[in-house]
Amino acid sequence: MVPSPIHPSKPMTNTPARQNSFQEPSERQILMDQLKRVELFNGRAAMLGIVIGVIVEGLTGLGIAHQIGLGALVDGYTACRTQYLPFCF
Numbered sequence: 001m002v003p004s005p006i007h008p009s010k011p012m013t014n015t016p017a018r019q020n021s022f023q024e025p026s027e028r029q030i031l032m033d034q035l036k037r038v039e040l041f042n043g044r045a046a047m048l049g050i051v052i053g054v055i056v057e058g059l060t061g062l063g064i065a066h067q068i069g070l071g072a073l074v075d076g077y078t079a080c081r082t083q084y085l086p087f088c089f
Contacts (some may be wrong), residue, residue, distance in 0.1 A: 054063040060067075065074045 055069060056067060057063055062071070063074065065071055
């Protein structure tokens with residue numbers, strides 16, 4: 001046993017804090033099903049956001065970085081790469 005750095009008199013153990021986090025296999029299956037649904041929704045929302053960003057870019061001519069307010073960073077990077085600025089970040 002290795003002594004604990006916080007309490008040197010108490011030995012450290014490798015037991016997890018929550019040993020009984022899943023009481024039954026059915027609980028674990030329910031949580032995995034919920035996680036699968038949430039991740040599926042999250043992926044679909046991300047794809048929809050990208051498609052909307054590309055459509056707005058086509059209509060307005062502003063890239064996605066400009067649409068979300070990061071255009072100055074992109075412009076600064078472009079100016080730095082083309083040496084229009086006397087300094088680079």
